Amino acid sequence: MTTSSPFAANVVIEARNIVKRFGGATAVDDVSLEVRAGEIHAVVGENGAGKSTLMRVLAGVIAQDGGQVLVDGVRLETGAKNSIAAGISLVHQELSLVPEMTVAENIMLGYAPTRLGFTKSGELNAIAKKALDEIGVSVDLNERISRLSVALRQFVEIARAVARNPKVLILDEPTATLTPTETDYLLNMLQRLAANGMAIIYISHRIPEVFRIGNKVTILRDGKQVLNSNIADTTPDNVIDQMVGRELKLDFQSRRVANPGEVALRAVGIRAPGVNGVDLEVREGEIVGLGGLVGAGRTELVRAIIGADNRTAGRVTITRKGKSATITTFQSAVRNGVAFVPEERRVDGLALAMTVAENITLTNRHELSRFGVQIRSRVSAFAQQLADKVGLRPPQITLEAGMFSGGNQQKIVIAKWLGRRPDFIVLDEPTRGVDVGAKAEIHRIVRELADEGTAVLMVSSDLPELLELSDVIHVVRDGMIVGTLPAGEANEKNVMSLAAGEKMVDA
Amino acid sequence: MAKETFTEVITVANSGEADVKKSRSALPWIADNGIFIFTALLLLFAALFVDGFASLVNITDVFHRAAPIGIVAAGMTFVVISGNYLDLSVVAQVATSAVIMLAVSNLYGVPIAMLAALGAAVLYALINGIAVGYFKANAVIVTLSTTYIGVGVLRFFSGGSIFFGPEDGPIRAFGTSKLGPIPYSAIVLIIVTLVLAFVLNRTNFGFVVRSFGSNESATRLGGVNTGLVIIGAFFVTALAAMVAGWVLAAFSNTAVSSMSTGYDFQALAAIIVGGTSVFGGKGSVLRTLLGVIFVSVLTNVLVLSNISFGYQQLALGVLIVVAVTVDALSRKAGKR
Numbered sequence: 001m002t003t004s005s006p007f008a009a010n011v012v013i014e015a016r017n018i019v020k021r022f023g024g025a026t027a028v029d030d031v032s033l034e035v036r037a038g039e040i041h042a043v044v045g046e047n048g049a050g051k052s053t054l055m056r057v058l059a060g061v062i063a064q065d066g067g068q069v070l071v072d073g074v075r076l077e078t079g080a081k082n083s084i085a086a087g088i089s090l091v092h093q094e095l096s097l098v099p100e101m102t103v104a105e106n107i108m109l110g111y112a113p114t115r116l117g118f119t120k121s122g123e124l125n126a127i128a129k130k131a132l133d134e135i136g137v138s139v140d141l142n143e144r145i146s147r148l149s150v151a152l153r154q155f156v157e158i159a160r161a162v163a164r165n166p167k168v169l170i171l172d173e174p175t176a177t178l179t180p181t182e183t184d185y186l187l188n189m190l191q192r193l194a195a196n197g198m199a200i201i202y203i204s205h206r207i208p209e210v211f212r213i214g215n216k217v218t219i220l221r222d223g224k225q226v227l228n229s230n231i232a233d234t235t236p237d238n239v240i241d242q243m244v245g246r247e248l249k250l251d252f253q254s255r256r257v258a259n260p261g262e263v264a265l266r267a268v269g270i271r272a273p274g275v276n277g278v279d280l281e282v283r284e285g286e287i288v289g290l291g292g293l294v295g296a297g298r299t300e301l302v303r304a305i306i307g308a309d310n311r312t313a314g315r316v317t318i319t320r321k322g323k324s325a326t327i328t329t330f331q332s333a334v335r336n337g338v339a340f341v342p343e344e345r346r347v348d349g350l351a352l353a354m355t356v357a358e359n360i361t362l363t364n365r366h367e368l369s370r371f372g373v374q375i376r377s378r379v380s381a382f383a384q385q386l387a388d389k390v391g392l393r394p395p396q397i398t399l400e401a402g403m404f405s406g407g408n409q410q411k412i413v414i415a416k417w418l419g420r421r422p423d424f425i426v427l428d429e430p431t432r433g434v435d436v437g438a439k440a441e442i443h444r445i446v447r448e449l450a451d452e453g454t455a456v457l458m459v460s461s462d463l464p465e466l467l468e469l470s471d472v473i474h475v476v477r478d479g480m481i482v483g484t485l486p487a488g489e490a491n492e493k494n495v496m497s498l499a500a501g502e503k504m505v506d507a
Numbered sequence: 508m509a510k511e512t513f514t515e516v517i518t519v520a521n522s523g524e525a526d527v528k529k530s531r532s533a534l535p536w537i538a539d540n541g542i543f544i545f546t547a548l549l550l551l552f553a554a555l556f557v558d559g560f561a562s563l564v565n566i567t568d569v570f571h572r573a574a575p576i577g578i579v580a581a582g583m584t585f586v587v588i589s590g591n592y593l594d595l596s597v598v599a600q601v602a603t604s605a606v607i608m609l610a611v612s613n614l615y616g617v618p619i620a621m622l623a624a625l626g627a628a629v630l631y632a633l634i635n636g637i638a639v640g641y642f643k644a645n646a647v648i649v650t651l652s653t654t655y656i657g658v659g660v661l662r663f664f665s666g667g668s669i670f671f672g673p674e675d676g677p678i679r680a681f682g683t684s685k686l687g688p689i690p691y692s693a694i695v696l697i698i699v700t701l702v703l704a705f706v707l708n709r710t711n712f713g714f715v716v717r718s719f720g721s722n723e724s725a726t727r728l729g730g731v732n733t734g735l736v737i738i739g740a741f742f743v744t745a746l747a748a749m750v751a752g753w754v755l756a757a758f759s760n761t762a763v764s765s766m767s768t769g770y771d772f773q774a775l776a777a778i779i780v781g782g783t784s785v786f787g788g789k790g791s792v793l794r795t796l797l798g799v800i801f802v803s804v805l806t807n808v809l810v811l812s813n814i815s816f817g818y819q820q821l822a823l824g825v826l827i828v829v830a831v832t833v834d835a836l837s838r839k840a841g842k843r
Contacts, residue, residue: 308728331731331732333730334730335730340728342728347722347724347725348724349725350725351718351721351722351725351726351788352721352722353721353722353788353789354717354718354721354722358714361714362715362718362726363729363730365711365715369710369711372710372711372712373709373711374709374710374711416729
């Protein structure tokens with residue numbers, strides 16, 4: 001469906017040279033686009049390309065640092081009230097519904113019709129019903145959100161946006177959690193809304209969806225707009241090339257020679273929320289990379305494997321020195337030599353108000369104490385040694401962890417696990433938000449671990465990192481492994497194609 | 508790629524801290540150090556302007572009276588630092604321990620009475636700890652409920668009667684004895700404080716309690732059995748409440764189910780005024796001792812100045828609201 005809409009007449013929303021910075025980083029760098037009534041404008045890009053930030057600027061949620069947004073030719077000021085008045089509705093990536101309120105209440109949340117402060121429930125239900133009818137979803141208005149499936153919640157979220165009769169509807173990855181049938185339904189619905197004259201901005205990583213419903217496409221890479229064209233004038237292949245953008249440059253100089261040993265971890269039939277049946281093996285001294293898009297279920301998968309979150313099915317066995325043990329809880333995993341560097345280091349990895357030494361001690365406290373009493377000299381010597389090993393800067397173990405930069409905080413998390421000499425380590429986005437110097441050091445540590453025989457399982461959305469470090473890459477989509485690429489065969493393009501659900505391009 | 512140099516990063520780390528202090532407010536500093544200054548000022552004020560304060564008899568009496576609450580507060584500090592707010596059931600626990608001490612010792616002697624009180628303490632710790640630690644029930648609601656259960660059971664068994672110890676028994680002797688000018692109760696307070704300070708600061712158990720209070724998720728994902736940590740925190744509180752019950756029974760030589768009413772609030776007041784954060788992770792047992800001294804001296808000053816009980820309650824209430832607000836604001840200011 002690449003013909004332009006018959007309604008394509010007046011420009012409803014226009015972005016002119018938008019710039020948005022966070023601290024020193026430029027998240028959106030000089031992006032311009034315009035969307036006409038009845039048009040679906042797709043915005044695509046890798047993880048972290050700046051798509052969500054751009055949408056939040058367009059919707060007036062956050063203020064831009066440069067450029068302007070015009071709605072019907074009038075400049076849009078930042079603020080929820082202004083954007084609602086201007087007729088913009090944003091469907092967030094994260095669901096923002098109130099679980100213990102009803103469908104109707106959620107749809108009307110924030111602008112329920114009232115008289116003298118009392119809700120007019122008849123009118124409320126009527127508007128909510130109309131919005132649901134408009135998107136063709138039938139669900140009991142009085143059902144609580146917490147009792148609905150994830151897909152239905154997504155549709156209620158869209159109904160909430162539609163109920164305000166917006167001129168512009170912005171959707172941020174609405175299909176990330178949907179099955180193919182549900183996605184199909186959603187895409188048809190969006191085409192119907194566009195046919196009725198709505199201007200739609202649609203963010204997705206998924207190339208086939210973009211080509212099915214989009215009239216135009218904008219590609220963002222590192223915050224910059226690298227393509228803005230009619231869908232008809234481009235191809236899926238070209239879009240993926242532009243998204244990735246980099247030359248296929250593999251740093252084979254720095255590749256270590258992998259020498260995998262016995263199977264250290266075997267996971268069979270893993271299921272958990274967001275994980276739909278995964279089998280996985282990691283060998284001693286091997287780095288297994290998990291590629292895929294944000295929301296593909298990689299974090300959920302690794303957390304389920306090591307028991308950090310509950311799994312609903314599956315069996316995980318750790319084998320070390322010929323002895324096997326079954327992993328059920330996270331504690332049993334740790335006892336069997338598992339280490340875990342979590343995605344959210346400030347939430348799951350560190351006690352920010354405690355010192356570096358205390359954070360490092362947590363995982364090693366039994367070795368650093370006698371009859372449960374900590375031996376202070378041993379604690380500080382141990383912590384200092386590890387801090388030096390990971391290259392912590394400043395190497396002061398009595399400072400609070402919260403005072404360090406992101407990269408150094410990550411080194412502290414790694415240090416606390418290195419002290420246990422892990423046999424199996426899971427790293428979830430080990431270098432996200434980390435400066436280049438710290439990133440190189442973290443890479444060195446990961447390589448050293450593998451060289452010493454540790455089995456490594458790494459989730460990374462940073463494609464060059466994934467390609468450079470991994471001995472084998474599994475690509476995850478919709479909670480399943482959809483492709484496996486040995487180091488020699490993997491490149492940015494075929495990983496991205498698998499991740500985005502595009503057919504393998506001349507593999 | 509140019510690597511950051513040592514000194515650069517030090518500057519960054521330090522300037523970050525300086526920024527917070529400079530640009531925000533003095534509140535974090537007050538939350539940290541206020542207790543030392545305010546205690547000193549209060550003592551100075553009392554010594555200079557309050558008749559009858561600066562006498563050995565009065566000072567030892569203040570400590571004597573402060574001992575049971577101070578012992579409870581030292582134990583409860585563990586629950587507060589673990590981030591679970593407080594243990595309201597200390598009210599029931601202290602009374603239970605005191606009643607058991609007198610009632611059982613009259614029949615079976617002191618050692619059996621101590622064991623029975625220990626049994627009750629273990630029971631309290633298990634109920635509170637399992638509900639909060641493993642089932643993630645709200646600590647305030649759970650311990651409020653166990654207070655009712657405990658006091659109810661106590662009334663049922665005692666029939667509401669008051670228990671007396673023999674005038675010449677070992678319990679009475681302990682309650683009236685002094686080491687030089689210092690009453691035994693104050694010595695018990697000091698010993699309990701020192702022991703618990705050691706446990707909190709130097710043992711693995713104390714360490715994981717602090718770590719849990721600072722970041723529950725990171726502690727769990729450090730391989731710690733967090734349910735057990737919470738049970739442990741409630742167990743320390745229960746043991747302290749048990750000892751407080753013994754001390755209270757000894758110096759009054761009577762025990763009744765309502766004898767420790769208000770201990771929950773007064774212990775919390777001491778903990779918070781001492782500068783232990785209700786958000787968990789930050790605080791110490793020695794601070795709690797200072798908080799106890801501050802609250803006790805303040806009460807003593809009000810009593811000596813003939814200010815009525817109603818105003819004393821009012822003062823304590825205002826004090827806690829101020830302390831808790833400073834805690835909350837300083838936490839907010841400390842965040843970037």
